[in-house]
Amino acid sequence: xxxxxxxxxxxxxxxxxxxxxxxxxxxxxxxxxxxxxxxxxxxxxxxxxxxxxxxxxxxxxxxxxxxxxxxxxxxxxxxxxxxxxxxxxxxxxxxxxxxxxxxxxxxxxxxxxxxxxxxxxxxxxxxxxxxxxxxxxxxxxxxxxxxxxxxxxxxxxxxxxxxxxxxxxxxxxxxxxxxxxxxxxxxxxxxxxxxxxxxxxxxxxxxxxxxxxxxxxxxxxxxxxxxxxxxxxxxxxxxxxxxxxxxxxxxxxxxxxxxxxxxxxxxxxxxxxxxxxxxxxxxxxxxxxxxxxxxxxxxxxxxxxxxxxxxxxxxxxxxxxxxxxxxxxxxxxxxxxxxxxxxxxxxxxxxxxxxxxxxxxxxxxxxxxxxxxxxxxxxxxxxxxxxxxxxxxxx
Amino acid sequence: xxxxxxxxxxxxxxxxxxxxxxxxxxxxxxxxxxxxxxxxxxxxxxxxxxxxxxxxxxxxxxxxxxxxxxxxxxxxxxxxxxxxxxxxxxxxxxxxxxxxxxxxxxxxxxxxxxxxxxxxxxxxxxxxxxxxxxxxxxxxxxxxxxxxxxxxxxxxxxxxxxxxxxxxxxxxxxxxxxxxxxxxxxxxxxxxxxxxxxxxxxxxxxxxxxxxxxxxxxxxxxxxxxxxxxxxxxxxxxxxxxxxxxxxxxxxxxxxxxxxxxxxxxxxxxxxxxxxxxxxxxxxxxxxxxxxxxxxxxxxxxxxxxxxxxxxxxxxxxxxxxxxxxxxxxxxxxxxxxxxxxxxxxxxxxxxxxxxxxxxxxxxxxxxxxxxxxxxxxxxxxxxxxxxxxxxxxxxxxxxxxxxxxxxxxxxxxxxxxxxxx
Numbered sequence: 001x002x003x004x005x006x007x008x009x010x011x012x013x014x015x016x017x018x019x020x021x022x023x024x025x026x027x028x029x030x031x032x033x034x035x036x037x038x039x040x041x042x043x044x045x046x047x048x049x050x051x052x053x054x055x056x057x058x059x060x061x062x063x064x065x066x067x068x069x070x071x072x073x074x075x076x077x078x079x080x081x082x083x084x085x086x087x088x089x090x091x092x093x094x095x096x097x098x099x100x101x102x103x104x105x106x107x108x109x110x111x112x113x114x115x116x117x118x119x120x121x122x123x124x125x126x127x128x129x130x131x132x133x134x135x136x137x138x139x140x141x142x143x144x145x146x147x148x149x150x151x152x153x154x155x156x157x158x159x160x161x162x163x164x165x166x167x168x169x170x171x172x173x174x175x176x177x178x179x180x181x182x183x184x185x186x187x188x189x190x191x192x193x194x195x196x197x198x199x200x201x202x203x204x205x206x207x208x209x210x211x212x213x214x215x216x217x218x219x220x221x222x223x224x225x226x227x228x229x230x231x232x233x234x235x236x237x238x239x240x241x242x243x244x245x246x247x248x249x250x251x252x253x254x255x256x257x258x259x260x261x262x263x264x265x266x267x268x269x270x271x272x273x274x275x276x277x278x279x280x281x282x283x284x285x286x287x288x289x290x291x292x293x294x295x296x297x298x299x300x301x302x303x304x305x306x307x308x309x310x311x312x313x314x315x316x317x318x319x320x321x322x323x324x325x326x327x328x329x330x331x332x333x334x335x336x337x338x339x340x341x342x343x344x345x346x347x348x349x350x351x352x353x354x355x356x357x358x359x360x361x362x363x364x365x366x367x368x369x370x371x372x373x374x375x376x377x378x379x380x381x382x383x384x385x386x387x388x389x390x391x392x393x394x395x
Numbered sequence: 396x397x398x399x400x401x402x403x404x405x406x407x408x409x410x411x412x413x414x415x416x417x418x419x420x421x422x423x424x425x426x427x428x429x430x431x432x433x434x435x436x437x438x439x440x441x442x443x444x445x446x447x448x449x450x451x452x453x454x455x456x457x458x459x460x461x462x463x464x465x466x467x468x469x470x471x472x473x474x475x476x477x478x479x480x481x482x483x484x485x486x487x488x489x490x491x492x493x494x495x496x497x498x499x500x501x502x503x504x505x506x507x508x509x510x511x512x513x514x515x516x517x518x519x520x521x522x523x524x525x526x527x528x529x530x531x532x533x534x535x536x537x538x539x540x541x542x543x544x545x546x547x548x549x550x551x552x553x554x555x556x557x558x559x560x561x562x563x564x565x566x567x568x569x570x571x572x573x574x575x576x577x578x579x580x581x582x583x584x585x586x587x588x589x590x591x592x593x594x595x596x597x598x599x600x601x602x603x604x605x606x607x608x609x610x611x612x613x614x615x616x617x618x619x620x621x622x623x624x625x626x627x628x629x630x631x632x633x634x635x636x637x638x639x640x641x642x643x644x645x646x647x648x649x650x651x652x653x654x655x656x657x658x659x660x661x662x663x664x665x666x667x668x669x670x671x672x673x674x675x676x677x678x679x680x681x682x683x684x685x686x687x688x689x690x691x692x693x694x695x696x697x698x699x700x701x702x703x704x705x706x707x708x709x710x711x712x713x714x715x716x717x718x719x720x721x722x723x724x725x726x727x728x729x730x731x732x733x734x735x736x737x738x739x740x741x742x743x744x745x746x747x748x749x750x751x752x753x754x755x756x757x758x759x760x761x762x763x764x765x766x767x768x769x770x771x772x773x774x775x776x777x778x779x780x781x782x783x784x785x786x787x788x789x790x791x792x793x794x795x796x797x798x799x800x801x802x803x804x805x806x807x808x809x810x811x812x813x814x815x816x817x
């Protein structure tokens with residue numbers, strides 16, 4: 001118990017999540033005028049305000065859980081034959097659907113982090129991945145399987161190109177990747193907004209900004225119906241394993257970690273830092289492009305200006321939450337996907353804005369990023385593993 | 396527009412040791428000038444391009460034949476580039492650079508405006524209006540970065556400022572209460588940034604990014620919970636009045652833009668001068684710069700490094716929060732979700748493009764504001780140039796600037812590094 005109550009990664013993560021949930025509850029209460037009105041006579045009858053608040057918050061969070069994992073009522077209906085198994089597993093399917101692209105963008109950020117680069121450009125790289133995968137998906141008309149592979153590869157290459165640029169600028173001119181990637185994010189977004197309304201790209205007969213649909217043979221296979229989950233999540237797990245191998249077992253991974261730990265020492269040891277930066281950013285961009293590709297080929301099936309959503313920026317938080325380790329990133333992406341899926345249900349059932357999920361995500365990562373803060377609040381004992389601080393020291 | 400930028404990048408990137416920066420720039424100017432003269436000149440119809448001195452087509456106007464103008468100004472760009480390339484008048488090289496870029500711009504305008512008219516007052520007014528939040532946001536950045544704290548949370552400060560301004564402004568029924576609470580909104584985000592970065596030593600870029608999402612989430616959440624159902628009580632802030640200074644407002648073009656304006660315009664302009672003066676001429680400024688460049692040395696001579704960083708980041712929060720007020724109290728009459736739409740990042744770009752100085756940031760913000768105004772103007776006259784590419788301009792310009800293709804930008808030496816008293 002004593003060891004548990006120290007500032008290790010697990011305790012820090014758990015406490016961060018608890019604090020975020022508590023702050024979220026406060027937000028839910030103060031933004032509800034009927035419950036807030038009960039606080040006006042709090043001193044006279046405190047039970048009124050407390051029970052109303054409890055009801056409001058518990059319903060909201062229960063909906064969040066039901067939307068993310070599953071509704072017990074639907075499960076029992078399934079067992080008694082009143083609902084299909086698809087309905088019972090729909091929440092999990094939603095969670096996995098939202099998680100899949102985040103795994104890729106998260107891995108992109110995490111991998112770059114380990115090499116000492118802060119890839120804020122996952123958003124732009126994912127957008128380029130969307131563009132390339134989408135265009136390849138509705139242009140070539142290749143036979144089944146091959147069409148999908150070509151589209152995915154195109155997405156990866158698109159992202160890799162957008163990652164290669166800041167890598168090259170960093171290696172050749174020393175331009176800081178944080179600034180260049182931020183600028184490239186917005187450039188990519190504007191380019192997409194322009195592209196989808198061009199002739200040959202825009203869906204025929206549509207006046208709004210949407211492209212032609214991706215050919216069926218280029219879509220990631222999915223069970224269909226209420227289950228939106230697609231092959232992307234399987235690819236995500238495989239890619240996580242691949243990145244873990246790349247980082248921990250391959251020669252290039254060793255170079256990445258060496259450069260990330262100390263570029264000067266790595267240079268002295270004969271590693272080309274510039275080459276590592278360029279290659280690393282291209283690989284990271286490719287991963288984010290992969291994420292964009294799964295978004296278009298798995299979920300959206302057509303390009304729109306907001307097709308990539310916020311997956312790049314969310315990937316940043318996912319990587320931070322996963323402490324820049326591949327498997328940690330996978331689990332963090334699953335958590336974010338669950339929050340998002342549950343948030344949808346919370347919005348439609350309890351009427352609590354989906355934005356609460358954004359607040360929760362930001363708060364969790366904010367606390368995780370500041371282990372000293374959590375330690376001070378809960379008076380935790382010091383621990384050798386300081387988590388994010390250590391991995392970010394050279395960021 | 397963008398093709399020329401790519402052209403410029405590709406040309407200048409060629410690494411040849413004896414090529415000086417001036418030669419590079421000169422060659423780039425010659426190329427884009429030649430391009431302008433040939434392409435814009437051949438595309439432009441031989442009709443008059445009228446630049447009216449008013450808000451509409453009426454009144455006095457500067458007028459030039461579009462085709463002639465496009466060729467003329469293109470050739471002027473070539474001439475300016477030639478001077479730079481030949482290495483003449485080195486002391487005035489920046490003047491020639493600016494002149495070259497301006498004539499390129501004029502050549503482009505002659506092509507676009509030929510057969511149409513461009514109301515100069517409206518354009519200038521719109522430029523300043525669009526640049527207003529960028530100026531304030533970039534100044535907030537200057538305050539933070541010069542003291543060694545990277546502020547990528549300008550976007551978040553804008554959003555909080557805009558939200559708080561709308562909320563309190565409506566509830567109190569006073570635009571000044573709104574302005575005040577907008578500043579407070581900016582300070583809230585700045586305070587979290589400062590505590591996390593200075594006290595808890597969290598990576599400043601990480602905190603900034605997370606804070607942007609936090610501000611986006613919390614303002615979006617409260618907007619949907621409070622403002623959307625009850626817009627009357629929470630989201631109809633009074634608007635900032637426009638004040639007219641009699642006499643000065645009658646000066647053509649400049650008058651209606653500068654002297655018939657809302658308070659924020661003057662606040663922004665005054666702040667540019669005050670912060671410039673403060674940074675370069677006062678004790679506070681000297682200390683700020685010392686802390687931003689070499690905190691250990693500053694500490695050794697008795698400057699309170701962390702205290703000064705807190706102060707400057709919080710002051711930045713005030714300025715950025717006021718910048719956020721622009722969105723709800725000046726530009727539109729209400730708050731909407733994610734209404735700043737990346738303006739905070741353009742402000743960040745302006746700050747970097749302006750080389751971390753108040754006047755540089757001011758100039759960059761005006762330039763970016765003009766690009767945005769031009770984008771709306773061009774889409775209004777059905778120009779073939781897509782507005783998205785003009786909107787890319789701030790980002791591409793910053794990209795080129797930080798890559799050192801047009802004079803390397805140097806950040807304060809201790810920017811982004813927490814100070815741990817040893």
